[in-house]
Amino acid sequence: MEPIIATQDLKKVFRLGKVQVPALRGVDLIVQEGEFLAVVGPSGCGKSTLLHILGGLTNPTSGHVLVDGNDFITMNDADRTRFRRHKIGFVFQRFNLLPTLTARQNIAIAQHIQGNGFNPHRFDAVADMLGIREKLNHKPFAMSGGEQQRVAIARAVICEPKILLADEPTGNLDTENSQIVLNMLRALNRSFRQTILMITHNPEAAAVADRVVRMRDGRVVSD
Ligand SMILES: Nc1ncnc2c1ncn2[C@@H]1O[C@H](COP(=O)(O)OP(=O)(O)OP(=O)(O)O)[C@@H](O)[C@H]1O
Numbered sequence: 001m002e003p004i005i006a007t008q009d010l011k012k013v014f015r016l017g018k019v020q021v022p023a024l025r026g027v028d029l030i031v032q033e034g035e036f037l038a039v040v041g042p043s044g045c046g047k048s049t050l051l052h053i054l055g056g057l058t059n060p061t062s063g064h065v066l067v068d069g070n071d072f073i074t075m076n077d078a079d080r081t082r083f084r085r086h087k088i089g090f091v092f093q094r095f096n097l098l099p100t101l102t103a104r105q106n107i108a109i110a111q112h113i114q115g116n117g118f119n120p121h122r123f124d125a126v127a128d129m130l131g132i133r134e135k136l137n138h139k140p141f142a143m144s145g146g147e148q149q150r151v152a153i154a155r156a157v158i159c160e161p162k163i164l165l166a167d168e169p170t171g172n173l174d175t176e177n178s179q180i181v182l183n184m185l186r187a188l189n190r191s192f193r194q195t196i197l198m199i200t201h202n203p204e205a206a207a208v209a210d211r212v213v214r215m216r217d218g219r220v221v222s223d
């Protein structure tokens with residue numbers, strides 16, 4: 001079986017004027033399809049940088065990365081954008097819902113952007129799994145943080161991405177809502193075999209994952 005993510009000696013150096021900031025110092029990571037992986041490590045160790053590279057948002061400085069057998073480096077911008085839309089779902093700490101749209105519209109717009117049109121069967125399955133049916137006509141201001149994050153997750157997975165990338169999805173939530181969101185991520189992983197790579201500082205979040213990858217100073221130190 002071919003891994004869904006494979007990186008080899010991945011390095012990233014940010015340049016700020018004359019200063020070079022090494023964010024990744026050689027990351028080798030293999031993720032199989034259907035895995036639920038947590039990435040943990042101290043602030044500044046390179047977790048978000050790694051996630052952005054895997055999602056095609058940032059170019060590495062050197063090394064190799066294959067996502068579902070594709071190499072971002074060799075793609076032009078248009079191909080890369082298309083690939084990202086079809087294969088990757090993102091969830092962030094700050095939900096990032098569009099404030100003037102309802103929950104339903106926030107989710108449906110992802111299907112619209114992808115160009116495959118509205119798929120009511122998938123929509124209902126996702127809305128049920130995330131327990132947001134009663135909130136579909138609410139705008140973000142009229143939802144709790146936990147509900148907003150569940151809508152954001154629904155938006156991220158509605159187009160059946162190969163990979164869900166989540167950067168501190170429970171970072172803005174209280175304990176109870178964190179647990180609800182984590183349980184739903186796990187249910188998504190189990191029911192839809194959704195591959196998930198989740199960055200977290202939350203020990204409970206790491207506990208729901210199949211596998212925990214620990215980073216320090218731009219490297220994977222334990223797996
Ligand atoms: N755009 C950028 N320009 C310059 N340096 C950056 C940039 N983005 C990240 N860095 C630096 O790269 C290193 C890794 O940052 P990264 O955001 O990946 O850490 P992180 O593990 O996600 O931390 P946190 O847990 O605080 O979110 C840090 O030293 C950071 O300051």
Ligand SMILES: [Mg+2]
Pocket residue numbers: 047048049167
């Ligand atoms: Mg980060």
